[in-house]
Amino acid sequence: MVGGGQLARMTHEAGIPLGIRFKLLSDTRQDSAAQVVSDVVVGDYRDLETLRAFAQGCDVVTFDHEHVPAEHLRALEAEGVVIRPGVEALLHAQDKGVMRERLRAAGVPCPRHRIVADPADVERFAAEGDGFPVVLKTVRGGYDGKGVWVVGDAEEAAEPFRAGVPVLAEEKVDFARELAANVVRSPHGQAVAYPVVESIQVNGVCDTVIAPAPGLSEELSGQAQEMAIKIAAELGVVGHLAVELFETRDGRLLVNELAMRPHNSGHWTQDGAVTSQFANHVRAVLDLPLGDPRPRATWTVMTNVLGGDFPDMYSAYLHCMARDPALKIHMYGKDVKPGRKVGHVNTYGDDLADVRERGRHAADYLRGTITE
Incomplete structure (x- = not known):
């Protein structure tokens, strides 16, 4: 996997039960995934020779970000390196102009x-x-x-x-809320769709994800899933695809952004779905049969933990775990900086208000904005 962030860290974790040997190209040894992966190459993903050397011996190369230069990926593909998603698909996550024109040509509704x-x-x-x-x-x-x-x-x-x-x-779309449709597609065309979620943003950063999106009609939910699967097939995506959507006030869906990798809107699947987005991404890029995406609970809520002025989050575990034994905490091993995503918590249950409150309390306590 190219990129040493938290997405690579959690993808590596998902591959462990399958016995997958995981190799990482990371900017530094301190990056989130580099702290836990045994086979780490430190280097610049923007350098072709670094990428070429890293890819040797890999059955498949995938990514935890979309920033590797397309010309480098084309060179690797020409040399026989298996890249998933391929460069022609990934280009639509790298370049918003290219993405918009391709979706427009395919008849996908956009702003x-x-x-x-x-x-x-x-x-x-x-x-x-x-x-x-x-x-x-x-x-x-x-x-x-x-x-x-x-x-x-x-x-x-x-x-x-x-x-x-x-x-x-x-x-500027006058939207009622933001949604996300997460799907996974394999090289031979098998695809699975997770429940459509509501994504709540604060200052441009994802704060909370609710699975499934409350009050979303069966018709709109099906439309969103079908749209995401159509986009994945149209662009030739292999692996996880997140389609960020606007639900307009008059009941339409418009595509906002695409991400061709595990995505923040899918973190809830670690504890809330039969097969997580990370496990299905691993299965897809290795062309293994995909796992069941169905939810395990009526409601699952993912709440991001952002850094604040309280750097010692570890000591906060005692309170959070004692207060809520069902709480699932996922930390990324990052230095705490104000506003930086340093982890997330997953909560689940049958009462949405209770599930949301538990997630909010844990995230705020870990951040240090509340003390009881």
Whole structure:
């Protein structure tokens, strides 16, 4: 796996029961996955020779992020390295402009959009629709709210262009909530779909995921799952695909983002599904039969743990575990920094209000924002 973050850490964990030998390309020995994987290569994923040496002896190479240069992946594929998802699929998670045009051509509903050249062009884009505000995104590299701006006029639109990279303009969707459809697809076309979840964002960062999405009609849930499976097949995705969606106030679904790797909106599956997203990603990239995605409980809630001013989270375990023996804590081995994702907790049960409160209390206690 290329990338040493928490997604690689949890994917490695899922491969252990299968006896999978896991090799990691990590930026440093201190990265989340590098702390627990035995076979670690420290190197720069942007360097072709590093990637080439790392791939030797690997049956398959997969990723915990989308940032490996496409030209390097094409070179590896030309040399016979098995890459999953392949570069032609991964490009749609790397480049938002390419993704939008491919989905539009496939008839997948998306927000109104186009590449814009400068602030004046943003103003023209706004005038072509309902005016400002408009959402601007760098076509590459953005995540967790980074590389995304909501601008109210042409003057505010100047900031995204200072980086000198292409900018995508999108209408600001008046959505009721954000959803995510997580699916996994194997090389021979087998696919499984997890329950559609509600994803609650705070300051552009995922805070809470509720599985299944409360109050979502069976019709819309089926549409979201079918849409995600269609996208996976259309783009040739192998492995896990997360399709982030807007549910509009008039009951439509629009695709917001794609991620071709395990995803924050699927972390609940570690404890809430028969087969986790991580285990199914491993199965898919190795072309093994996929596991059952059905939920184990009526409700499962994933609550992200963000860093605060209280660095010693380990001492907080005593309170959290004693208060809630059913609580599942997953920490990433990261240094605690304010606002940084350092772990998550999963709670589950039959009463959604209770499940949400238990998750919120644990995350806040671990962060140090509450003390009792």
